[in-house]
Amino acid sequence: MLLRDLIRLSLGSLVDQRMRSFLTVLGIAVGIASVVLLTSIGEGVRRFMLSEFTQFGTNLVSINPGRTTTVGVSGAIINNIRPLSIADEEALRRIAGVIDTIAVVQGNAPVEWEKRSRHTTILGVGPTAAAVFKIDVARGRFLPVDDQRAPRAYVALGSTVATELFRETSPLGKIVRIGGERYRVIGIMESKGQMLGFDLDDAVYIPTVRAMSLFNLDSLMEIDLLYQAGLESRTVADQARRLLSARHGAEDFTITTQEEMLDVLGSVLNIITLSVGGLGAISLLVGGVGILTIMTIAVTERTPEVGLLRAIGAGRGQILLLFIGEAVVLAAIGGLCGLVIGAGGAWLLGALVPSLPTHTPWLFALYAELLAAAIGLLAGVLPARHAAGLDPIEALRAE
Structure with a gap:
């Protein structure tokens, strides 16, 4: 079987089962949109807090x-x-x-x-x-x-x-x-x-x-x-510590540099951003379970088709690629739709509620899209292996 035949069969199956494909894409899109929107809010809050701390300068x-x-x-x-x-x-x-x-x-x-x-x-x-x-x-x-x-x-x-x-x-x-x-x-x-x-x-x-x-x-x-500017805050802090310790006879004071505050604040806000992104990833996981379920049903429904393909010479590897390709395409399309919805929702939220800062971290969005494709790949492996392992005679008999 040629590569173009595999692509035509995969796309044809997705088009023939429009409602099933739509629901699968929707599940992944909701997960990706949740990840992008929540991380946009988290990143916006992080940038807002950092700008608040640095409005007086960093030195x-x-x-x-x-x-x-x-x-x-x-x-x-x-x-x-x-x-x-x-x-x-x-x-x-x-x-x-x-x-x-x-x-x-x-x-x-x-x-x-x-x-x-x-x-x-x-x-x-x-x-x-x-x-x-x-x-x-x-x-x-x-x-x-x-x-x-x-x-x-x-x-x-x-x-x-x-x-x-x-x-x-x-x-x-x-x-x-x-x-x-x-x-x-x-x-x-x-x-x-x-x-x-x-x-x-x-x-x-x-x-x-x-x-x-x-x-x-x-x-x-x-x-x-x-x-x-250009001096290390630690150097200035050490000089101040020695001077005041000599004047007071003991270190009975606390010295805090702007960099230390920003480091602590940045760490806390990064954890918050990752946490809200993790909440969105739960929705993405649910979408992956949906792909697994639908692809398993698809293998059952298309058992005769698999038997016919095997009978005319299609190898197990080609059957495997056929079903995995369908799962990855569904996940990728859902990811792109979710990316658009999430980024658009973040922009709209920032426009409607100016007091709520939002900023879409495109690196997180790229990771979410790659994760969607990976989930599609993983969710399609088990059904695809099952399809590839079907006996041609038994599969044809299911017609």
Whole structure:
């Protein structure tokens, strides 16, 4: 039997049994579409989370008070022997390769102007915070360079706070009360959006020492180091660790590099992506069982045809290729349909729900398509071997 005859017989059988072929293709298509759609959502969430973490740049090192085994975050409980101080920040700024440092304190307090009041986040930072955090000033200016131990009572407002308190009035030069203390507004920040649920626009920025006094703190909550591009974060972190250990007499602080946070986050999100892809693969497995069932039925129905082919000289290998070819073609067609449906569904979902990020990982889609073909091959092997092993006389007698 020639190859073209095998192809013609395979395609002819699929066309003759349209409904059976359609149902088989549908089973595989649903599985592939599930894999592509779920991995698109997982990959979209992964990229969104990474972009949220890197919007402040990747060359940052954070230092938090207290020796912990977990990642320190702004607002950590201060329970170390010696607190982080402004003097520590000034010493860290002199490390080779460090461009800027920020001493950070965070809390919540009401911000009042005339009869309006808004309870919001108060960030105590230094004059370099806007540059380090990549927050632009829309109007006015950011906190000026002052004596860090006795800074003037200036405040820069986030865009949301400025809009809610002043509406159409220009806030620049106005006096607001923060926790009962008077501050002069000197700047309005551009909209930055949210970072992992923290609204950067619904915040105000005041000098660090004044924030420590406002919240009655004797330690900074965090010191951030911005280092030169090209330097290894581990090198900067080691220098900071040696310097602070010498100043404090012990390593009573936690240093976290941006790379460490991104590595941990990336690993977690990759597991999530693989997990949701595995859920879709279950549907794909169900489609494979469907192919196995339908091909087994096909062998039973076409027993006389197999006997005739064997009687006119078709070898066992050719019968095997005939049935395996049908299974692979069904799986491949189903895979392509599922790929189109899954990618189209991911695009449509992203268009209808912009807050839900989606991104189709084409490598995963290729793996899913190859897996569909492999499932078709495996599901077709047993029925094909059974067909190839039929005795020609017995097969013809089944007519």
